[in-house]
Amino acid sequence: MTVSAVIPVRDLGELLEGALASLEAQSVPVDEVVLVDDGPSATIPEDPSRYRVVRSGGVGPYAARNLGWRAATGDVVLFLDARSRPRPRWAGELAALLAREGVGLAGCDVHVVAGRSLASRVAALEQPFALGDYVGRAWFRPYLATCSLAVRREVLEATGGFAATRSGADADLCWRAQDLGWRLEAVPEVLLDWLPRDSCRDLLEQHYRYGRSNTHLRRAWAAAGAQQPVVPTWPAVARMAALAGMRTVYAVLRRREDRLLHSLVEAARVATRLGVRRAVAEASALTPAAPATGPTTGPTTSEAA
Incomplete structure (x- = not known):
């Protein structure tokens, strides 16, 4: 099984270097890294020794991921973002899950790291990517966030990849794949850290x-x-x-x-x-039907990104 990593990037140069360094430190090497430059103009320099660059022109994060996996060559596609910091066993553990019969999607627990800013400490307090909320206590069906998601290429080809929305397409892809009979499995331990926003x-x-x-x-x-x-x-x-x-x-x-x-x-x-x-x-605005009103506990998160 060959493994590709895809990272959509939009004006996050300093953060990107940390993600690339983490990928290069994997105990099981990643075969290729594809960066999708999703800014309106080219901002990522070419570096063929480390990665390939696909220019999107600013189509949005999920449409950019589609361009990335279609340009990649791996049997397994690892999705992460510039804020992701995979630990050394991340790529190998997720690829090993996808080597199992019938497993089409794989992930792990994710730890949000507290920084110095108030916003980052709030995110660390919330831990929005905790695996239990996505798999163990999923509000509908289990799914995984694209800050740490591995998918078989044949699953991406069968589903057509992500819906071109701003947020929530990770859950939608996972559910469509499960409808086709693919299983989702996850490593229960933290294999990836994620750096939250500071604002x-x-x-x-x-x-x-x-x-x-x-x-x-x-x-x-x-x-x-x-x-x-x-x-x-x-x-x-x-x-x-x-x-x-x-x-x-x-x-x-x-x-x-x-x-x-x-x-x-x-x-x-x-x-x-x-x-x-x-x-x-x-x-x-599209349909006259309106849902009931009342108190709510609020929806579960679904993006990185």
């Missing part, structure tokens, strides 16, 4: 995308039995936002970093609920 704005925007993508996924898979979204009312969202704001002010005034982190987690949950409401509004 609180980026953190909130990420959660907003989670809310949108999860809601669209639920609607797209409704006929297969996916539980439909329960949409929070505007008063409920406003109360959550006000409470998060007050707790943030209190934490800052008291210089309580622990409380500040938890208040920012609440703010991220508000952003998620706003994403849910946005997705429902988008769907309502």
Whole structure:
């Protein structure tokens, strides 16, 4: 089995070097690395001794991954991103899972690393890529995030790869592959670390995308039995936002970093609920049917990226 790694990249030069160094330190070498330069203009220099570059012109992360795996030659395609830091056994362990009969998708537990910024420490507190949330306690069917996902080439060819959406296409691919009879398996231990964003704005925007993508996924898979979204009312969202704001002010005034982190987690949950409401509004523009309203625990995350 030959193994290719695909990384979509958009203006993340410094982060990319760390991902490449981690791939080069694998105990079982990766046969090739394909970088998809997804910026509107070429930003990644050519380096044939380390990787090949595919230029997308800025098609978005999942469409870029499709360009990457189609350009790759491996029997196994490892998907990761510039924030991924695979540990030395990562490539070998995931490829070994895919060598088993009937296994088409493989992954592992992922640890989000806390940095110095508040946003990174919030992400580390949440651990959004914990394997249990994707496999053990999946809200519909098990799936794996593309910050650490291995797929057989024949699965990608049979499914056509990822849907060209901004977020949530990892779950959709995993579910379509399972519909075709392929199994998903995962190594239960942490084999990859992931570096979160440093900006609180980026953190909130990420959660907003989670809310949108999860809601669209639920609607797209409704006929297969996916539980439909329960949409929070505007008063409920406003109360959550006000409470998060007050707790943030209190934490800052008291210089309580622990409380500040938890208040920012609440703010991220508000952003998620706003994403849910946005997705429902988008769907309502296409169909008159509207889901019930009420409290919600919020959707599970699905991207890296």
